[in-house]
Amino acid sequence: MLKRRTFLASATAASAVAGLGFKPARAQAAWPTRPVTFIVPWGAGGGTDQTARIVASLLEKDLGQPINVVNRTGGSGVVGHAAIAQAAPDGYTIGMITVEIVMMHWQGLTEFKDTSYTPLALMNSDPPGVQVKADSSYKNVKDVVAAIKANPGKLKASGTGQGGIWHVALAGWLQAMGLKPDTVPWVPSNGAAPAMQDLAAGGVDIVTCSVPEARAMLDAGKARSLAVMSPGRNPAFPNVPTLKEELGIDWTISAWRGIAGPPGLPANVGAKLVASLDKAYKSKDFQEFMAQRGFGTVWGDPQGFAKHMAADDAKMGSVMKALGIAKA
Amino acid sequence: MDTALAALYLIADPYVLFIIVLSSAFGLFVGAMPGLTATMATALLVPITFFMPPVPALAAIVTASAMAIFAGDIPGALLRIPGTPASAAYTDEAYAMTLKGQAELALGAGVVFSAIGGIFGTIVLVTAAPALAEVALRFSSFEYFWLVCLGLTCAVFIAQDSAIKGMIALFLGLTVALIGLDNPAAVPRFTFGVTDLMGGIDMIQAMIGMFAIAEVLRAVAAANLRLPPPKPVSGPIFKGQWLLTKKYPVQIIRGSAIGTLIGALPGAGADIASWITYATSKRFSKEPEKFGTGHVEGIVESGAANNAAVSGAWIPALVFGIPGDSITAIVIGVLYLKNLNPGPTIFLEKPEIITALFTVFFLANIVMIPFGWLAIKSAKQILAVPREVLMPIVLMFCIVGAFAINNSPFGIGVMLVFGVIGFLMEDNGFPVAPVILGIVLGPMLEQNFVTSMIKSDGSFLFFFERPIAGMLGVTTLAVWGGMAWKGLRALRPVPA
Amino acid sequence: MKINDLVAGVVLFALAVLILVYAQTLPPMPGQRYGAAAFPTVVALGLGGFSLMLAGQGWRERRPDTRWIEFSAWAHERHTRGNFVIALVLIAVYVLLSERIGFIPLSIAILVFLFLRQGVPLRRGVTIAVATTLAIQLAFSDVLRVPLPRGLLTEILW
Structure with a gap:
């Protein structure tokens, strides 16, 4: 009786050990064995x-x-x-x-x-760009900065939701120029596409979304990209300068x-x-x-x-x- | 021209044509089966369309929903049970015709004038939507705010018995829309620390619950699911339809036009279109005394109207992202999943898809004639499918479908909760469609209000300053004023 | 289940009050007047207002024999009431256990159970349940790549 129980117990233990040993071995040696x-x-x-x-x-x-x-x-x-x-x-x-x-x-x-x-x-x-409406009076990013400084709080920007990546991009840029991060109030949007549409419709003044996101509107001639917040220019848009080139500041994101x-x-x-x-x-x-x-x-x-x-x-x-x- | 060619290329794909044939059969079956609705057909298609390119995905939805709305007439005429709510208005009339030995004429009128109504609605869609989109391109959050307000107001018209219950349903939908993180302030609301609630309530999962699970619950709670044997259909179906067309041209056009318009009104769809046009048909008929005794006139008019509504509903859905009915509410969800965000820009960015979509609408309404004929001829076999087997299978499909939306069992829980809510609401005379309107339009309303206030630095004047916004604003306020005045007068006790 | 308008109105009004109270705890949006609390407040006021109107309607239309909650026919019948509850419980069971047990065994079990309740003969029910489950598994998991949970069958089938 006792013998049988011991046998059972040891068999269970043995299989448990075997099981434990088997699984990691399978996961490690032959990974991946399933989808x-x-x-x-x-x-x-x-x-x-x-x-x-x-x-x-x-x-x-x-x-x-x-x-x-x-x-x-x-x-x-x-x-x-x-x-x-x-x-x-x-x-x-x-x-x-x-x-x-x-x-x-x-x-x-x-x-x-x-x-x-x-x-x-x-x-x-x-990296994000600084996009404005195609027929806006800002010829380059310096014009935009001048307008921001002349009338703090007047220009509005959009590109993503509140606290999203492009909101931070804008705020960091303003900070890098020594301005308060809310000098340009942020208009939250459900992503870049609606923000670009609102830019074209005249609802906001600046959109700081990434260049690929802005591309459809840029190609359609409804918006212009004035600068990118990256260390170098984008090969797909070689005519758009960096912030460093235009303003001499080091903000990249x-x-x-x-x-x-x-x-x-x-x-x-x-x-x-x-x-x-x-x-x-x-x-x-x-x-x-x-x-x-x-x-x-x-x-x-x-x-x-x-x-x-x-x-x-x-x-x-x-x-x-x-x-x-x-x-x- | 390039767009037309590109669209043709998208449609002429054998895969797309195959999908159209399959979804026709699916739509006809679901529509003909009492307890399964056109909205449900669309909801059940969603997880499958998920993995298709946009054109076949939309083609499947368009075809299935158009077919289902027509096929709802079949059990109405043969069993006196409407297959979908959109056929309920004239079910008694059609059944009375069957008793008079005119089942062929009733069903033939159903299929022929459904197709005509559908094509009428499509022509309006094709001409109106791009023109509206042109205007809507200049819309900013101010215009959208008023548009959404007008859309929400439609909840009153959806509720036919009680405006109060309609408004409560609407506000319940708005309450659901509050849940989650996706609001302008990006603050988690009503999430109670549950990560899955951060994303908010998915509209499609909620709809599978309210439109499919509620129906399954109703079915399993019924004592007997078996259908009585349908009346046989033997004679030619299309005989006499040309005569009807010549006899009732005004009814056909009136039904199609009113149907398209009601379809285009946010939230109101084929079922309401068919009730209203059946009533107008009776009111303007030269022989109103014949209505209810098996008279085909009302079937001609409202049969055209409910299919016209299916097409009309796509107008606000495509141009503004505002659902015209509960089917297009799901469509909006699918469009977002396909990264084809509805709005005026879709007409600029994806013109070939829009043109392909319009072509599918025409195609679906044309193939409705031969497919409808087949469905009528095989009505006996379709209605012999045992519902006690079908309903559990539908339940399983709902579970898998709700799961597939974001691959989380949590979504099935959402579906369950909304199934019970939908069941309770319907039992107590609360319309379900306004809830959907609230869930879809709630975030738009908040988004456009808050962003407008930021843009205007907190001044309400801007809501009227832009010309289109001002016009929309004055219209909205006038409609609200009129409704409040009517409501107050109704409350005041009538002096004896 | 018919709930009297007065009861429904009061319950919904309580819900509106809860929303209103909760909304006031939400943080403001930095630098903006209308933050996260504004819209919930409007919704709560609207819901509350219409709920009161509904309750008022129920109050005016009450009669001595008015029942506050009235159960429909199916809820009185033991079998149909059971069907209703079972359908709800089975979905809940699926939500809770699908990851652990897996789609295939759970789906077969749920379908067989529901078929039997609806009076489908056992052998026919099992056959249809297995066929439906395998068809869904094939269509969704293998063709459409929906990651239906594998659960217990993970080691056996994959």
Whole structure:
């Protein structure tokens, strides 16, 4: 009787050990053995979704397993970013994180921030431009600055929601010129497209969204881009100068997108992913796709990506505090 | 010309044509099946259209909804049970015709004048929408604010029995719209720390709940789901329709025009169009005494009206993002998912898709004639599908559909809650459509009000300063004033 | 279930008061007069006003035999009442357990259960439930790539 019980117990223990030993071995050695879920915190069809889908299709080709892009939308990205951070760190759930991850925690919207992930690769970065209506009297960005200084509070700007990336871009720019961040009141909008329409309709004076977002209206001749907030000019719009060239100030900012997994991703899974992402980034398919849409490409390996996020986090924090939208 | 060619290229794709055929069959089945409505057909299509390119996705919705509205006539005539609410107005009339041995004439009138009404509505859509879009390009938040106010006012007209209940339904919808982070101040409201609520209540999930789950609940709570055997249809269907066309030209045009107009009014759709035109048909008829005894005149007029409304509803949906009925409320959601944000700019940025969409409208209403004929001929088989098997399957589709919107089980919970709310509301005479109007228009109202106040530095005068805004503003205030005056007079006790 | 207008009006009015109170706790928008609280306040006032009107209507139309809440026929019948509650519970069960158990087993279970309640013969019910579930799995998960939860079957099927 006793013998039998011991036997049973040891058999259970043995199988438990075997089970424990088996699972990580399978996860590590042969990853991926089943489809991988790729979470996108933004809606289908948008810039983040398009970028994620091209990256996922290239990963799929390289890794030999389906990469399922899943849009977990809502709450201005909070829901999807949380889903990536909270996923099981087995390599079967990764996702695309965006600049909002170093902004939302300052507003107290989420506890997750840049350090809540295993960064894998930074792949895209789009700086904002300073857009005005096609028939406005401002010939260049200096005219705009003069108008802002002459009548503080009169010009209105838009481009995204309250406290969004382009709002911070505007506020940081004003601060860099020694002005108060609310010298140009922000008109919240549901994204860049409605803001550009409102610009064309004469509802607002300035839109500080990214150049690819403004492109349709720029190409249609309904708006003009006066400057970009990046270190160098955009190859797709070589005639648009940088803020540094025009005003001699050092304010640069960008909306970026990168790939990350939940914290504690096994090192070999991470290494395999980074190698595959590097291949995807260098591929002609990716570069052509991004160039065609006017999306900027930039590569950051895990360390570079982490450093980039940490620097951005500090930058966003200081501007958002000045704007009064960061929680103490 | 380039646009027309590009649109033709988009439509002539065998895949798109295949989708049109499939969704025709789907729409006819759902419409003919009592308890499944055209809105439900659209809601159930959403997760599938998710993964299609925009043109086939929209083609599926257009075809299925147009077919479903017509097919609702079939069980109305053969069983005296309307297949969709849009056929309810003349169900008794059609059934009376069937009893007189005129089922063929009633159903034939249904399909022929549905197609004519649908084409009439499409012609109005094709001419009016781009022209309106041209004007709307110059709209800023001030104009949109008034437009949304006017749209919300329509909730009163949707509620046919009680204006108070209509307004309460509207405000419940506005309350739902408060939830989440997506407001101008970007402050989480009514989220109670729940991350899933940050994104707010998804409109499509709420609609699957209110229009499909509520219906499934009603069905499972019914004692017997089996339908009685339908009356047979044997004779030729199109015989005599040409005579009807020559006899009732005024009715056809009046029905189509009123139907298109009601469709274009925010929130009011095919069902209201058919009630109103059945009434106008009777009022202006030379033989009103024949109504209710199996007289085809009313069927001609309101049969045309309900399909005209389906097309008309797309006018405000495409141009302003304001839903003309509950089907286009879902369409707006789908457009956003496809990154085809409705608004005047869509006519500039994606003209080929708009032209393709218009072509699909014509196509759908033309193929309605042969497909409708088939559906009428196979009515017996369609109505023999056991509903006790169908309803649980619909429930499962709803679950998967609600999940697919944002891949979260939370969405299924949202659907469940709204299913119960929709069920309770309908039991108590609260119209459901204003809730949808509130959910869609609430964020627009707040957004346009707050941004206008920021632009005007807090001055209300700006709401009247721009010429179009001023005109819209004065109209809105006049409508409200008129309604308040009427309401007050109704409250005052009549002196004896 | 028919709820008397007076009861419905009072309940909705209470909801409006809650919204109003909650709205006043929302932070203002820096530098702006109309912030997060403005719109909820308007909605609460509107909802409250019309709720009172509804309650007033119910009060005026009350009669000695007025029932505050009246259940419809299905709620009196044990079987149909059971059907109603079961449908709600099954959806809730799906919400709570789908991630753990997975779509395929749960869907089959839910469908079989509902079919049996509606009087579908067992063998026919099981066949249709399995066929429907596999069809949905194939269409949505494999073709449309909706990540239907795999749950218990994760290790077996994938």
